Amino acid sequence: MxxxxxxxxxxxxxxxxxxxxxxxxxxxxxxxxxxxGLGRLSQWRAIRWLSTIYIEFFxxxxxxxxxxxxxxxLPFMGISLSPMAAGIMALGLNVGAYAAEVVRGAILSVPxxxxxxxxxxxxxxxxxxxxxxLPQALPLMxxxxxxxxxxxLKATAVxxxxxxxxxxxxxxxxxxxxGNTLIPFAMILIxxxxxxxxxxxxxxxxxxxxxxxxDGVR
Amino acid sequence: MQWDWTFxxxxxxxxxxxxxxxxxITLLSAIVAAALGLxxxxxxxxxxPLVARPxxxxxxxxxxxxxxxxxYFIFYVLPDVGILLPPLVAGVxxxxxxxxxxxxxxxxAGIENVPKGQWEAARATxxxxxxxxxxxxxxxxxxxxxxxxxxxxxxxxxxxxxxSAITVLELMNQAKSVANSSYRYIEPMTMVGVFFLGMxxxxxxxxxxxxHRFGRLGK
Numbered sequence: 001m002x003x004x005x006x007x008x009x010x011x012x013x014x015x016x017x018x019x020x021x022x023x024x025x026x027x028x029x030x031x032x033x034x035x036x037g038l039g040r041l042s043q044w045r046a047i048r049w050l051s052t053i054y055i056e057f058f059x060x061x062x063x064x065x066x067x068x069x070x071x072x073x074l075p076f077m078g079i080s081l082s083p084m085a086a087g088i089m090a091l092g093l094n095v096g097a098y099a100a101e102v103v104r105g106a107i108l109s110v111p112x113x114x115x116x117x118x119x120x121x122x123x124x125x126x127x128x129x130x131x132x133x134l135p136q137a138l139p140l141m142x143x144x145x146x147x148x149x150x151x152x153l154k155a156t157a158v159x160x161x162x163x164x165x166x167x168x169x170x171x172x173x174x175x176x177x178x179g180n181t182l183i184p185f186a187m188i189l190i191x192x193x194x195x196x197x198x199x200x201x202x203x204x205x206x207x208x209x210x211x212x213x214x215d216g217v218r
Numbered sequence: 219m220q221w222d223w224t225f226x227x228x229x230x231x232x233x234x235x236x237x238x239x240x241x242x243i244t245l246l247s248a249i250v251a252a253a254l255g256l257x258x259x260x261x262x263x264x265x266x267p268l269v270a271r272p273x274x275x276x277x278x279x280x281x282x283x284x285x286x287x288x289x290y291f292i293f294y295v296l297p298d299v300g301i302l303l304p305p306l307v308a309g310v311x312x313x314x315x316x317x318x319x320x321x322x323x324x325x326x327a328g329i330e331n332v333p334k335g336q337w338e339a340a341r342a343t344x345x346x347x348x349x350x351x352x353x354x355x356x357x358x359x360x361x362x363x364x365x366x367x368x369x370x371x372x373x374x375x376x377x378x379x380x381x382s383a384i385t386v387l388e389l390m391n392q393a394k395s396v397a398n399s400s401y402r403y404i405e406p407m408t409m410v411g412v413f414f415l416g417m418x419x420x421x422x423x424x425x426x427x428x429x430h431r432f433g434r435l436g437k
Contacts, residue, residue: 057415060414060415062376064379065410066411068410069411072397073404073407076404153284155284156284158380168290185291185295189279189288
């Protein structure tokens with residue numbers, strides 16, 4: 001029983017990897033979401049098509065298949081990724097495709113008269129997006145972004161299958177070495193749940209901060 | 219490494235066998251999720267806080283933790299307390315349970331979507347509780363739920379590869395075993411991707427049709 005602290009340490013190291021994957025994956029997802037979401041609303045048809053293909057491809061196949069493809073097939077094409085890079089890429093691009101639809105929906109839900117007002121004020125397209133549309137659309141995106149981030153956190157468990165030492169992988173190691181199943185798995189379930197709670201709490205905080213000053217508008 | 223069509227033809231029967239099992243798993247899990255989701259939704263609406271609170275917590279907990287870990291839990295921990303499940307059953311239970319927490323939300327939204335006036339009208343015309351549900355609420359609540367439920371069916375289909383981690387021989391696992399024995403990853407993995415993409419493109423078209431036919435929740 002004395003080595004339990006060692007096993008605990010192992011799982012906590014895994015938790016760190018899981019947290020890293022979640023944070024980096026979310027950053028990539030956010031960037032991909034805005035690129036593809038705004039791309040679908042672009043005035044150039046080629047960009048609209050490119051964004052649609054990206055979104056439909058990543059939403060159409062599962063994260064697991066994408067991860068395996070990135071890890072096992074890309075090397076044959078000369079692109080060798082470390083498990084961590086493959087994991088971040090697959091997670092970020094996958095969740096980004098879902099979030100892109102959120103970006104698009106939120107931007108489209110900004111009332112038409114706001115667009116007309118910016119035309120009347122002679123704002124450029126960039127100014128319109130930056131100062132009028134996005135500040136109103138962002139608070140609408142946040143709750144769904146929170147859910148997407150939790151989906152991403154949950155999807156990180158899959159990377160254990162490409163031998164990345166995340167929490168789930170470490171729990172398997174503890175199971176293999178100790179033969180005890182309940183403690184490692186119950187423990188990581190609780191840790192995952194705690195992380196999900198942290199994400200949803202910080203999203204609520206961010207939402208409150210973002211909607212400050214918008215009371216009169218909505 | 220080059221793409222090899224003869225190899226694709228060679229592995230096709232194995233992959234199709236995996237696809238069949240994948241579809242079976244999706245169907246079975248969908249039935250579990252649909253039924254259990256209804257139980258969750260009703261229990262969460264219960265006026266007794268001793269029922270509603272724990273159920274809410276269980277739903278939140280299941281939604282906040284990865285399906286893969288839940289599958290491991292069912293597959294590795296339950297045998298220790300004497301419940302030994304074959305991989306397929308463990309997978310179906312795990313996936314059904316996970317998605318039941320999502321379908322419960324759909325049921326809840328569908329029921330709340332029925333205007334309050336309908337409840338009041340049912341009471342005014344002196345309908346019993348059973349009559350209210352059967353003749354007034356359910357006929358109005360169910361059609362808008364159908365596209366949302368179909369959406370989760372598609373999501374479940376895409377999650378089935380996770381079951382390969384608990385040794386179920388579905389599409390992904392067949393592809394992996396073929397790939398490992400022949401050291402060719404491009405064809406099996408790409409074919410799996412093509413299968414999934416093809417199936418989900420078809421299902422997107424069907425989903426659009428369902429939305430057109432039954433309308434959408436909350437719109």
